[in-house]
Amino acid sequence: MKELLTGLDVVDDADVLDSLSHDDAEWAPYGKAVAAVRPRTTEDVRRVVAACADRKIPIVPRGAGTGLSGGANAVDGAMILDLSKMNRIVEIDAENMTATAQPGVVNDDLKKAVAEHGLWYPPDPASAPWSTIGGNVATNAGGLCCLKYGVTRDYVLGMEVVVGGPAGDYGTVVRLGRRTTKGVSGYDLAGLFTGSEGTFGVITEITVRLRPARREAPRTVVGAFGSVVAAGEAVAAITRAGLLPAALELLDRTCLRAVEDWKHLGLEADAAALLLAQLDTPGLAGDEEATAVAEVFRAAGAMWAEQSTDEIEAEALFAARRLAYPALERLGPVLTEDICVPRSRVPEMLASIEATAARHGITIATIAHAGDGNLHPLILAPSGDDEARRAAQAAFEDMLTAAIAMGGTVTGEHGVGLLKREGMRQELSAGVLAMQVAVKQTLDPLDLFNPGKVIG
Amino acid sequence: MKELLTGLDVVDDADVLDSLSHDDAEWAPYGKAVAAVRPRTTEDVRRVVAACADRKIPIVPRGAGTGLSGGANAVDGAMILDLSKMNRIVEIDAENMTATAQPGVVNDDLKKAVAEHGLWYPPDPASAPWSTIGGNVATNAGGLCCLKYGVTRDYVLGMEVVVGGPAGDYGTVVRLGRRTTKGVSGYDLAGLFTGSEGTFGVITEITVRLRPARREAPRTVVGAFGSVVAAGEAVAAITRAGLLPAALELLDRTCLRAVEDWKHLGLEADAAALLLAQLDTPGLAGDEEATAVAEVFRAAGAMWAEQSTDEIEAEALFAARRLAYPALERLGPVLTEDICVPRSRVPEMLASIEATAARHGITIATIAHAGDGNLHPLILAPSGDDEARRAAQAAFEDMLTAAIAMGGTVTGEHGVGLLKREGMRQELSAGVLAMQVAVKQTLDPLDLFNPGKVIG
Incomplete structure (x- = not known):
């Protein structure tokens, strides 16, 4: 070799x-x-x-x-x-609001580089300080601002990939997609490769679309709730009111305390759950939206709700959101859920998570891109405790089943990988699974690209 | 039978x-x-x-x-x-901002129905009063407001399709995609079917995401230019200025006159080209953007540029845009181009179109989703004139070649169908074409679904 x-x-x-x-x-x-x-x-x-x-x-x-x-x-x-190590930004084309990067470029590095041109790359998984564009595209990563600005898929225009199979011998380099804002010349293979978790080939270059940078800092509205279900009701009410925040995040008490114990950000850790909304409509209209969101929070039973007038405080709150996962990892092995349900079912799903935790006698901390219906119940199970591990696994499966029953999906943004293969088989029909396998076999007949993931 | x-x-x-x-x-x-x-x-x-x-x-x-x-x-x-006749709106789920419709529902009918719930289905091909959601999804139709709000693909969450091949016997009904805002459970087959022009199966139901209705009427800014290339320069300058109109349309003199002769809307038909910009940022920020757009138009050499204060006039202008194609069809057979180039190349592509018309001694009228770089040069060729027909065909091919040379695509939003098959073969590499054929053969092994389109 x-x-x-x-x-x-x-x-x-x-x-x-x-x-x-x-x-x-x-x-x-x-x-x-x-x-x-x-x-x-x-x-x-x-x-x-x-x-x-x-x-x-x-x-x-x-x-x-x-x-x-x-x-x-x-x-x-x-x-x-x-x-x-393939971490070079190949081109920032400010005139056409696109950027082309090698797959190893870190998400935040791309954001910073394009910001210097007055541009913005919106997809913002909580891992953005570390995760790479290649990984983001491979998993079709989501993030906080998907609610208003969409997921990675919505920004991928084209890519260079090393493939095998129909295109030629393994090691053939092809360009999929395009550089223009629109284009329907042939099947959308760039879209098909996005989220395919490396099972069709290796991405070696990516062209993404950008947006003009936001002209002012977004407003942050915080609501504190006496129960996670009440917070969920407020999320459903926001959608019903026709409000579209850039982000609408939920952190439960366990998450808040884990972050506070680690980082001492001065977070309010008494509430059962916090909702964090970010509103980025510019000018007075944005102020009105922020006021409306706070009112919806109050009407839905918030203990308190207010617009954060202190930018440092607002940043601390979103930093807390991003740090919730690593903060919990400090406490022991975490089994991460990534279910997504219709937004109207968020309260019901949150209640189901609480019931699941009680039924199995385990701790489940929940962070959520609540406005998208995308919930991350994090199951904590001490290392070396086999019984706790079994209980965690059972809870994991119960939540997938509950999400599917509510018209949801087993993975909103993390991907199938290895952990969601069973869940995917439960979610999709036999016919659709057969189509998935057939497409994989067609594009990778030797089953060499990341075998066993997604399919298998 | x-x-x-x-x-x-x-x-x-x-x-x-x-x-x-x-x-x-x-x-x-x-x-x-x-x-x-x-x-x-x-x-x-x-x-x-x-x-x-x-x-x-x-x-x-x-x-x-x-x-x-x-x-x-x-x-x-x-x-x-x-x-x-499959024209039933199955469900409008206002709580989750989605709608589910049979494929025969007319785009504008869906728009009207969801508007009653305070919601908005943005994709707006110029054919929206007549074209169906099924056709829109099959072709991944674009439209006027793609610039800010994306194309049909960006709104398709899931679909029911009748397929054959790997899923089972021909006549197997499967559901692709999802109803949730996010989801990465398996390969994105709903995305793959979008824009596949009926070559993988028959779409029988579609679930789309919606947005909250706009709270106020958008502002319209009109600029009149002494040449189409000058209008193209203004389009490039808008992008450079970081402005993001909801729509940015171009109509040349031939289009304006054809509409005016037919509908007598009282349009200014002296300019070589008009640019129509629509700004929908709410409140004062929207007013500021409208002012900025008019300033960019003037700085780029507009004969005049102003915000339309008269809503009826503004509507007449956008009606003229929508009527341009049928107005030209009244004059004789039209051969429609649908090229898309990077926005910075719009002036160059417009100059190339003028040179092509002069070279072949034919009339080419241009309408364009200029802000997207998506141009529709319409070649007029009198019926029964074989020489004119040959010249039109040669001009058609020249424009495809020019668009590809500028980093563009042969079809921005109309699809490959029959007319762009040669162009697609010119645009895509042999490897990518082979991947396209392989995917088609996998999903439709008997080649029964719309054979000869896209591939073939």
Whole structure:
């Protein structure tokens, strides 16, 4: 193997290899990779893919490894393709409001670079300070501002990918999609690759659309609620009132306390749940919307609700939201849910989560992109406690079943990876699953690209 | 055949059948269908698809037939599936801002129905008063407000489709996508079917996301320019200034005169081109944006530019935009282009269109979703004049080549259908074309769904 990768940055140190063999989904199993390689160019990727295909070695691409479904986990005998060194921003085309980047560019780095041109790349997964654009595209990552601005998919115009199968030998480089704002020349393969979790090929370059930067800081409205279900009722009421915040996030008491104990941000940790709304309509209209949101919160039974007039406080609140996951991870292994239900069912789903926790005698902390109906109940289970682990697994499955029963999905934004394969089979019909398998077999007939993920 | 379709609304009158055998692309050839059927339910569609598959009869689905690429044109021996009677709005879920409709619902009818709930379905192809949601989804239709609000694809959450192939026998009914705002459970097949022009199956129900209705009428800014290229420069300058109108449309003198001669709207027809911008940011911020747009127009050399204070006048201008295509059709057969180039290349593409018209000695009228870089040069060629027809065809091909050379695409929103198949082959690499063919063969192994369109 090694002689074929001459001149490439090959990792074979056992500890480094192990750390590159899995993502941040602590509950997902991972296998033993043969090696990892850190390509710098598309040509490097092409060489590795061709060499692996010759030897039928599975290829597992990865970015920063912040995934939460095991989508970047190694299978036995795999070659890990660590794309984090392909971190060059190729072009910022301010005239056309697009940016082209290698997959290893960190989300926040892209945001900062385009901001210098008065532009904005909206997708903002909580992992944005660490996660890469390649990983974001592979998982069709969501985030906080999806409510108003959509998910990664809505920003992907085109990409360069190294594929095999119908396009040619494994190691063929193709460009999918386009650079223009619109385009329907052929099937939307760039869209199909977005969210395919590396199972169709390796993304080596991505062109995204941008928006003009926001001209003023968004307003933040905070509401404190006596129960998470009451907070859920307020979320449903916001939609009913025709209000469209840029973000509408929920943090329950367990999350707030975990962040406060760690970072001492001075957060109100008495409420059962906080709702954080961000309104970015400019000018007076934005002020009116902020007032309306606070009124809806109060009408829905908030203990208090107010617009944060202090920008530092507002930032601390959203920082708390972003830090909730790592703060909980400090307390022990976390099993992360990622269900999404119709917004009107948010209160019911939150009640179901509480009932599930009580039924299994476990702690479930909930953070949520509540305005999207996308909830992240985080199941805490102490290491080494087999019974707690079984209870956690049972709770995990109960919540997937409940979400499906409410017309929801088992994964809103984290992807299927390894953890949601069973849930996906429960959610989709046999016919749709067969279509999925057929598309995978067509585009990757040797099953070399991230095998066992999504399908399998 | 007929006995198998007992109880269905079968059309076999030769004249009606002929009228159902093609769309609005006058230049696209069409074959002789065996019959047309007008299903009312998914079960009707299922029966027809199964019966056709038994006899290897190709199935050509159609809505209102307003397509401009021949995507709904019959092939010889085809069964036409006219879905215009499947025109029921199944559900408007105001709480979750979604609507579910049968494919034959007219775009404007859906808009009106959801408006009664304070909601808005943004996609607005110029054909919106006639074209159907099914056709809009099949072609991933664009429109005027794509610039700020995206295309049909951005609103499709899920769909019911009648398919064959991997999902089961032809006539299998599956649901793709979801009803939630976010979701990544498996490959994005709903996205793949959007824009696939009926070549993977027949859409029988569609769930779209909605937005809250706009709270105030948008502002309209009009600029008159001494040349189309100068208008193009103004379009590029708008993007550079970080302004994001809801729509930014261009009409050249030929279009304006054709509409004026027909409808007598009192349009200014002296300018070489008009730009129409619509700004819908609410409140004072919207007023400021309208002022800024008018200033950019003036700085780019407009003869005059002003905000329309008269709502009736503003509506007349946008009505003129929508009527431009039918107004030109009154003058003779129209060969419609649908190129899309990066916005910075709009002036260059407009100059290239003028040079093409001069070179071939023909008239090309241009309407454009200029802010998107999506241009519709309309080639006028008198019927029965073979030389003019050859010149028109040559000009058509020249413009496709020019658009590709500028980093553009051969179809921004009308679809490949029959007219853009050559252009698509010129635009996409051999590898990507092979992937497209492979996906089609996988999902429709008998090549029964709208054969010869897109691929082929």
